[in-house]
Amino acid sequence: MDWSKELLDSALWVGKAFVISSVLLVVFGFILIKTTRWASQFWMLAGHYFNPKEKPMTLVTFVVILLLSLFGVRVSVLFSNWYNTMYTALQKLDENTFWIQMAVFAVLASIHIIRALSSYYLQQRFTIKWRETLNEEMLSRWMDKKSYYRSYYLNDPIDNPDQRIQQDVVHFTKLSLELTLGVISSMVSAVAFTLILWGLSDEMQIFGVTIPRGMVFLLFIYILVATVFAFKIGRPLIRLNFLDERLNANYRYSLIRVREYAESIAFYAGEKIEGSKLRQRFSKVISNVWDIVHRNVKFQGFNFFISQTAVIFPFIIQAPRFFAGKLELGGMVQTAQAFGNLADNLSFFRTAYDNFAQYRAVLDRLTGFHQNIDAADNLPVPNVRAEGDEVRLQNVSITTPNGRQLIKDLTLTVNPGDALLIQGPSGSGKTTLLRSIAGLWPYCEGEIIRPDQEVLFLSQKPYLPEGRLIDTLFYPAEVPADGYEQAKAILHQVCLPHLENRLDEELNWSHTLSLGEQQRIAFARILLTCPKVAFIDEATSAMDEGLEYTMYKLLRDTFPELRLVSIGHRSTLHTHHTHLLQLKGNGEYEIKQF
Numbered sequence: 001m002d003w004s005k006e007l008l009d010s011a012l013w014v015g016k017a018f019v020i021s022s023v024l025l026v027v028f029g030f031i032l033i034k035t036t037r038w039a040s041q042f043w044m045l046a047g048h049y050f051n052p053k054e055k056p057m058t059l060v061t062f063v064v065i066l067l068l069s070l071f072g073v074r075v076s077v078l079f080s081n082w083y084n085t086m087y088t089a090l091q092k093l094d095e096n097t098f099w100i101q102m103a104v105f106a107v108l109a110s111i112h113i114i115r116a117l118s119s120y121y122l123q124q125r126f127t128i129k130w131r132e133t134l135n136e137e138m139l140s141r142w143m144d145k146k147s148y149y150r151s152y153y154l155n156d157p158i159d160n161p162d163q164r165i166q167q168d169v170v171h172f173t174k175l176s177l178e179l180t181l182g183v184i185s186s187m188v189s190a191v192a193f194t195l196i197l198w199g200l201s202d203e204m205q206i207f208g209v210t211i212p213r214g215m216v217f218l219l220f221i222y223i224l225v226a227t228v229f230a231f232k233i234g235r236p237l238i239r240l241n242f243l244d245e246r247l248n249a250n251y252r253y254s255l256i257r258v259r260e261y262a263e264s265i266a267f268y269a270g271e272k273i274e275g276s277k278l279r280q281r282f283s284k285v286i287s288n289v290w291d292i293v294h295r296n297v298k299f300q301g302f303n304f305f306i307s308q309t310a311v312i313f314p315f316i317i318q319a320p321r322f323f324a325g326k327l328e329l330g331g332m333v334q335t336a337q338a339f340g341n342l343a344d345n346l347s348f349f350r351t352a353y354d355n356f357a358q359y360r361a362v363l364d365r366l367t368g369f370h371q372n373i374d375a376a377d378n379l380p381v382p383n384v385r386a387e388g389d390e391v392r393l394q395n396v397s398i399t400t401p402n403g404r405q406l407i408k409d410l411t412l413t414v415n416p417g418d419a420l421l422i423q424g425p426s427g428s429g430k431t432t433l434l435r436s437i438a439g440l441w442p443y444c445e446g447e448i449i450r451p452d453q454e455v456l457f458l459s460q461k462p463y464l465p466e467g468r469l470i471d472t473l474f475y476p477a478e479v480p481a482d483g484y485e486q487a488k489a490i491l492h493q494v495c496l497p498h499l500e501n502r503l504d505e506e507l508n509w510s511h512t513l514s515l516g517e518q519q520r521i522a523f524a525r526i527l528l529t530c531p532k533v534a535f536i537d538e539a540t541s542a543m544d545e546g547l548e549y550t551m552y553k554l555l556r557d558t559f560p561e562l563r564l565v566s567i568g569h570r571s572t573l574h575t576h577h578t579h580l581l582q583l584k585g586n587g588e589y590e591i592k593q594f
């Protein structure tokens, strides 16, 4: 081998391999996208990321990664030739060639290290960028049009959307690249090493039949038989590994629920039943782990047997030619090395089967996520619009998802300074009316007029995000420059003076404060944001009547022009309101003035 012109030869080799692989990738990619479900799912998720008009760098990076992979195959071919030259030099006691080969090895090894590191870095960069783009897309679709909420109203909402955004995206990007590069470099390697073995083989007598290049055929048969058996033995592992993920996820979910509902479980003294449920789930995990271990003992055992026999198999085949003086030591060693490489490359298709099954599940989950959001987007949206600060409902009719009429033809206006109290039996649609006014409830007809800005909705359960108390008070707005002074003054007004020195504490406030305290935090938010319209849903249900009186009085005195719409069951609320909307629960309603 002439190492001096190797550089040019290698460049030509990589170039040719690149052109052939790219053409095959495009042609087969196109056919697969048109004919298979999984490839069309891939293209739906990834197509625009590979569009050079949108993301010119994606294709460039992918091309460089592919070139580096093919270059990797070329380097292993060069290593294979190096073995031949070096061992032949040893056999011939050719010291000069031996030392040249040592220098050649140093160069090859350096190239190998630089190539491997650059390839690793670029692949990581590629998947990280891709993951960022996909995450942004999914997060926007999930958050922007309130799909995180509206998807609850679908007949068939997807499970674990959080897992799809956080985990499946990582698997998708990683497996897409790994499988594509794996297929290409394994095929190119397999061809390259088959050619090497072809060059090293001669005709062979098998049962009296002369087979030209017999060794190559024998080796292929050996790999094929080993692959088929390994596949048969290893196949159940795909299902077992899949089950392992699911059972562990179930166990983790149960543990999280115990943490979330810790207080309720503790009050019920539910440790015994919860503990036994947890143990049941864990025992399922362990029983599956044992199945994996037993199956792996067989699978690994077979793989060890195959890989150990593979060490001597090529030697046994070439031995007659070697001892007949038709093959040099270098050729003998290169046969073993090339065979090892070929076996590894072809085994990629066996091991990738497991990854591929996982990949298809990931594709299903990600496309399911997008379909779910499309369906949520297609749900009807209430007709809500703004006309200055006006609050007016015009022939509003509301039903439940299964068509039960909650409110029929409701028309009313809330003027500045008006306070409308909504009352009615449980389940009559009070909260649903507020959801419709907020634009959240899909099953609503008629016209809703309310301002876009300076309007505040407080739901039944106050939401206190984790973090500093000061951020919680101003949520969802930013803390203004004089936020601390404002917050301290308001905490006094809402009867929470003991919290004024804890504004910077980072806690899970919804677990720390009592429900009545949380509701007063919600009132503090109204006072801090000074809205023109406030809709509040049973926001004083956990307070005693004295506190409730103080909160409403504070609100009405501080903002006499505020348009207030609130829901509440107590008759003590009448004094703070100017009008009453009484819902009957069958569509009928009554409006009274106090």
Ligand SMILES: Nc1ncnc2c1ncn2[C@@H]1O[C@H](COP(=O)(O)OP(=O)(O)OP(=O)(O)O)[C@@H](O)[C@H]1O
Pocket: 152, 153, 400, 401, 402, 406, 424, 425, 426, 427, 428, 429, 430, 431, 432, 433
């Ligand atoms: N996502 C949903 N899917 C199906 N039905 C729903 C959904 N949300 C609410 N409902 C139904 O709509 C009806 C009205 O619910 P809503 O929460 O508005 O009642 P409410 O008058 O506020 O009751 P309460 O006083 O108990 O809070 C109830 O029968 C409820 O079961």
